[in-house]
Amino acid sequence: MININIKRKLYLAKNRAGQHLAIADFNLTLHSEEFVCLVGPSGCGKTTLLNIIADLDSDFEGSIDFKQRQNTPNIGYIFQNPRLLPWRTVRQNIELAIDGKASSDNIDSLLETMQLSQFQHVYPERLSLGMSRRVAIIRAFAINPDLLLMDEPFVSLDAATARQVKNSLLALWSQRPHTVLFVTHDLREAITLADRIVILTAAPMKIMSEIAVTIPRTDRDNEQIIETFRQQVLLNYPELK
Amino acid sequence: MSNQLIKFLNLSGLTWFVPLVKIAAGENPTIQIRQLFLIMGVPLIAILFFLGAWSFSASKVHTSLGTIPGPSAVWEEALGLLDEHNTEKKKEADYYLRQEERVKKEKLENPTAEVKIRPYNGKNTYVDQIGTSLFTVFTGFILATLVAVPLGLVCGMSPIINTAINPLIQIFKPVSPLAWLPIVTLVVSAAYVTTDDSWFEKSFITSAITVTLCSLWPTLINTAVGVASIDKDLVNVGKVLRLSWGTQISKIIIPSALPYIFTGMRLSLGVGWMVLIAAEMLAQNPGLGKFVWDEFQNGSSDSLGRIMVAVLTIGVIGFILDRVMQTLQNIFSFGRAL
Numbered sequence: 001m002i003n004i005n006i007k008r009k010l011y012l013a014k015n016r017a018g019q020h021l022a023i024a025d026f027n028l029t030l031h032s033e034e035f036v037c038l039v040g041p042s043g044c045g046k047t048t049l050l051n052i053i054a055d056l057d058s059d060f061e062g063s064i065d066f067k068q069r070q071n072t073p074n075i076g077y078i079f080q081n082p083r084l085l086p087w088r089t090v091r092q093n094i095e096l097a098i099d100g101k102a103s104s105d106n107i108d109s110l111l112e113t114m115q116l117s118q119f120q121h122v123y124p125e126r127l128s129l130g131m132s133r134r135v136a137i138i139r140a141f142a143i144n145p146d147l148l149l150m151d152e153p154f155v156s157l158d159a160a161t162a163r164q165v166k167n168s169l170l171a172l173w174s175q176r177p178h179t180v181l182f183v184t185h186d187l188r189e190a191i192t193l194a195d196r197i198v199i200l201t202a203a204p205m206k207i208m209s210e211i212a213v214t215i216p217r218t219d220r221d222n223e224q225i226i227e228t229f230r231q232q233v234l235l236n237y238p239e240l241k
Numbered sequence: 242m243s244n245q246l247i248k249f250l251n252l253s254g255l256t257w258f259v260p261l262v263k264i265a266a267g268e269n270p271t272i273q274i275r276q277l278f279l280i281m282g283v284p285l286i287a288i289l290f291f292l293g294a295w296s297f298s299a300s301k302v303h304t305s306l307g308t309i310p311g312p313s314a315v316w317e318e319a320l321g322l323l324d325e326h327n328t329e330k331k332k333e334a335d336y337y338l339r340q341e342e343r344v345k346k347e348k349l350e351n352p353t354a355e356v357k358i359r360p361y362n363g364k365n366t367y368v369d370q371i372g373t374s375l376f377t378v379f380t381g382f383i384l385a386t387l388v389a390v391p392l393g394l395v396c397g398m399s400p401i402i403n404t405a406i407n408p409l410i411q412i413f414k415p416v417s418p419l420a421w422l423p424i425v426t427l428v429v430s431a432a433y434v435t436t437d438d439s440w441f442e443k444s445f446i447t448s449a450i451t452v453t454l455c456s457l458w459p460t461l462i463n464t465a466v467g468v469a470s471i472d473k474d475l476v477n478v479g480k481v482l483r484l485s486w487g488t489q490i491s492k493i494i495i496p497s498a499l500p501y502i503f504t505g506m507r508l509s510l511g512v513g514w515m516v517l518i519a520a521e522m523l524a525q526n527p528g529l530g531k532f533v534w535d536e537f538q539n540g541s542s543d544s545l546g547r548i549m550v551a552v553l554t555i556g557v558i559g560f561i562l563d564r565v566m567q568t569l570q571n572i573f574s575f576g577r578a579l
Contacts, residue, residue: 056477077481083474087496096492097482143482 002030002147002179004053006062011048022048023060024204030147033177037190039240040200046183049205050077050149053181066146076140076178078150082132084124090135091120097139110138113175114168130161137169141176150182154189166192167221174217187233187240191215191226199237209237253568257281310546315553318546326366333361365527371554374528377445378517381452382510388453389460389509390502394490396461397468397498414458418451418516422523425450444526451520452513459508467501468494500574507566514559529555 009023022045030036038046051057053064054077066073084093094107111117114134124132133153140148153169154162170193173180184190190197190213197211211233219225234240243266250259260277264270296311310318344356365373396403429447471494479489495502521530533551536544 054481056480072483074483075481079474079478081474083478085475085478085493085496087499096484099482099484099488 001032001067003063003065003067004028004030005065006049006052006060008062009045009048009052009060011045021204023052024206026062026205026207028198028207030179030181033179035173035180035182035193035195037182037184037194037197038200039184039187039190039197040205041202042185044200044202045205046200047080047151050151050181050183053147054149073146074143076143076145076148078133078136078140078148078153080151080153080155082124082129082136084127084132084135084139086124089121089123090116090127093124093135094139094142097142107138107142110142110172113172114138128161130157130165133157133165134168137165137172141172141178144176145178148178148180150180152184154184169193170220188226188230191229191233192220197233199240252571254564254571304545306540306545307542310549314546315549318543319550319553321543322367322547322550326368329363329366333363336361336363367532367550370528370532371558373445373526374517374521374530375558377448377521377526377528378452378510378513380445381449381517382456382506382513384449384453385457385509385513386460386506389457389505390464393461393464393502393505394468394494394498396465397471398494400469403465403469410458410461413454414462416455418455418519419523421451421454422447422520425454426524442526444521444524447524448517448520448526448528448530451524452517455516456509456513459512460502460505463501463505463508464498467498467505470501471497500570503566503570503573507563507570510562510566511559514555514562518555 004026006023006026008021008025010019011022012019026049028036038049040046048057052060054075055064084090085096088096091107091111094110098107108117111120114137116131116134116138119127119131124135127135137153140150154165157165166189182190182193187197194213197213199208199211200206201208213229215225215229243262246262247259250256250262257280260273260280263276264273292312296313299309299311302309340358344358347354347356392406396406426447429443429450433443433446435443475493475497476489479493484492517528518530518533520526521528522534523530525531525534529551533548536547536551
């Protein structure tokens, strides 16, 4: 169980004309092996939230509490851009993450699941965006994280590629379930992926409400069921349109 | 096959030969010959024009050592210097052959006697002097790199240290080697006592250190800029992966700054080579600089021609060094600009 409690996060305005409140009274508990999607308008502070959780940004009031863990938690972070190191091959990029701690069998099986085995010795410049994203996903899974953060990993992919990457992500996640916090502005995507959807308001970012996605995992590829569920959600939250 | 060859030629800076390879690979010869004319023919014509202007105007300038030598006279001098080198090498080989025979003979007559072996003590030829200069410049350059790269890394990573060191860099960067030399000479004389079996001459150390002092700045500045301008997103990747400090530096920061570092090193080597000649002149380190100075003092009718040979040699070697560094820079930037 992970407890995220952010009382206040201030943000310096672009023109340095003072600070504004980015996040206020944000309180969220993640259960073990739960897939939670954060849905909110663009620019509402979702990436800031993930950076705080990943300890890239420590300038906030509040606490991130990984219960039942003494040492520093392992966090996998899939950024919006794949952020692969251009001077390392696909395999070397993944090896950097584990730094000799995991076996090469582990990498092989991850590459296999993500259908990237034949590209493992290729440099990132030769990969398409969809492939780079899958490498970034492997890099995050490889460290066997206590929490997996994903920041709109399917954005700016065409629909077919996005579906493909999404399916391989779900395949990997069902093989190795981890606690996931997934950020998106696309409600349909959230319904396909999540156990629970957290709806956010903009400026300052707050939790508006939480929705449990009751559709069984086996029906998640059925567009009709997803669409019906989406319409129901939109009835209650018309501002999500 | 031909593609790989073209890639290699581009990488090594030998782009002149690319059209030839393309013709051999069966591409349209008219276009390629045009290309060949552009990248090889035009500079060739310019050089011929320069040689013509040189040989025409040289004879008009009268000095105390006679007229300035034209291209053909300089070429004669160059051949003469090579001849001198070959004769000297032959003399040296003969000397060692004679010594070997002498040693054998003495051992036969008296097996217990200690036989003296003397090294050959001939004069330095022009080729030897080129060798000394190259050795000196590389020693200075490597020292400069060893100082500048770590210091640049620290400056790039810490804005505070950068602010602290920056004024010093700005002040010391423009100092001429001629100003450093007396100080370096005095310090080396005081700190380094030579004996008969010292590894290095004082003059060599003085020249090398002067080269170091003048050439470390471009590498230092470029390394600092390269490290400071690293993509923050990639640094964050390292942080999220909880890489140790050492790993972050060696796996993320240095590879990312490598193109900058190599650009700096290329500039440094160029500066070093330029500085070296001045340093050798004054420190009397037996290299090209000393050669020029000696010929100037010598003042024979050949001197001007020999100095010209030195000038051209210095230029050509400087050009080759730059090309080598450029190739290294291209190789290590692989995966980015290319």
